[in-house]
Amino acid sequence: EALFEEEGRPRAGGSGPVRVRVPAKINLHLGVGPLRRDGYHELTTIYQAVSLYDEVTARRGDQLTLTMEGEGAGALPLDSSNLVLRAARALAERAGVPAHARLHLRKQIPIAAGLAGGSADAAAALVACDALWGTGRSRDELAEIAASVGSDVPFLVLGGTALGTGRGEVISPVLVRPSSWHWVIAAAEGGLSTPAVYAELDRLRADDATPTPLGDPDQLLAALRQRDPRVLADALGNDMQVAALSLRPDLAGTLARGRKAGALAGMICGSGPTCLFLARNAAQAEEIAADLNASGSCRIALPVFGPVAGARAA
Numbered sequence: 001e002a003l004f005e006e007e008g009r010p011r012a013g014g015s016g017p018v019r020v021r022v023p024a025k026i027n028l029h030l031g032v033g034p035l036r037r038d039g040y041h042e043l044t045t046i047y048q049a050v051s052l053y054d055e056v057t058a059r060r061g062d063q064l065t066l067t068m069e070g071e072g073a074g075a076l077p078l079d080s081s082n083l084v085l086r087a088a089r090a091l092a093e094r095a096g097v098p099a100h101a102r103l104h105l106r107k108q109i110p111i112a113a114g115l116a117g118g119s120a121d122a123a124a125a126l127v128a129c130d131a132l133w134g135t136g137r138s139r140d141e142l143a144e145i146a147a148s149v150g151s152d153v154p155f156l157v158l159g160g161t162a163l164g165t166g167r168g169e170v171i172s173p174v175l176v177r178p179s180s181w182h183w184v185i186a187a188a189e190g191g192l193s194t195p196a197v198y199a200e201l202d203r204l205r206a207d208d209a210t211p212t213p214l215g216d217p218d219q220l221l222a223a224l225r226q227r228d229p230r231v232l233a234d235a236l237g238n239d240m241q242v243a244a245l246s247l248r249p250d251l252a253g254t255l256a257r258g259r260k261a262g263a264l265a266g267m268i269c270g271s272g273p274t275c276l277f278l279a280r281n282a283a284q285a286e287e288i289a290a291d292l293n294a295s296g297s298c299r300i301a302l303p304v305f306g307p308v309a310g311a312r313a314a
């Protein structure tokens with residue numbers, strides 16, 4: 001499977017609905033550098049898109065509206081702060097077309113979970129509206145508009161596995177065999193605000209209460225090429241973990257449980273509170289997820305695999 005497949009693009013024109021599926025992301029390496037003057041942290045991260053999906057459907061309309069169902073329905077604001085609407089407006093503005101569409105979001109990706117669900121929805125909205133409006137942007141152009149919506153959005157337009165630098169929005173694809181890694185995602189009760197976790201990390205660092213920051217992701221990239229999950233387990237790392245655990249000490253119990261169930265590694269996913277476990281294979285991922293679900297040490301545990309493609313026609 002090519003990284004920049006164009007055949008998954010929804011067809012432009014016509015009056016039928018455009019449906020786009022978009023994955024969640026995990027971070028295999030999340031190195032957080034200093035706080036920049038623009039309020040963002042300099043990042044070095046390895047993203048991977050995994051098989052847990054949201055879906056955005058775009059239909060013709062005479063204004064811009066958004067409805068939703070699934071994870072976060074009722075809790076997620078559907079006003080202009082919603083990343084789906086911000087993405088649609090950003091594309092319309094750039095392409096010089098009216099931002100007219102009826103958008104519907106079906107969510108499976110937990111919100112405020114460290115899985116970039118909101119960013120994923122924005123990426124799906126860009127791809128769907130581009131097809132609905134026939135604005136014909138390339139993936140790279142969409143990724144550029146995506147960066148104006150959020151740091152993780154460009155990665156979710158592209159998917160696969162990628163190095164992210166800058167504030168996470170500068171993406172360099174990394175070739176990894178599709179669906180070759182098996183993970184368990186353990187979603188927690190409640191969410192964490194990403195800015196709050198960054199602020200906690202800054203506070204802990206000011207107090208010298210953090211481990212040495214991760215270096216370059218060289219070891220991780222080498223482990224991905226080696227294709228041995230035990231080697232990859234040793235190379236995973238997340239500078240935000242200490243801050244997420246400081247705000248949510250209960251997550252240490254979830255991590256311990258997943259490791260006890262046989263996971264090769266367990267860590268906080270992104271800014272948390274989702275916990276991420278590496279399994280040896282698909283069958284073991286099922287087992288670990290079943291154990292976590294039976295133990296009640298998380299809200300829900302799901303086996304997933306990666307890498308998968310980014311936002312594209314469902």
Ligand code: C5P
Binds near residue numbers: 039040043152
């Ligand atoms: O880019 P995005 O809007 O998703 O970021 C949300 C918030 O997370 C930012 O306002 C900032 O507080 C924090 N952030 C950061 N450094 C990054 C990315 C995000 O501090 N590289």
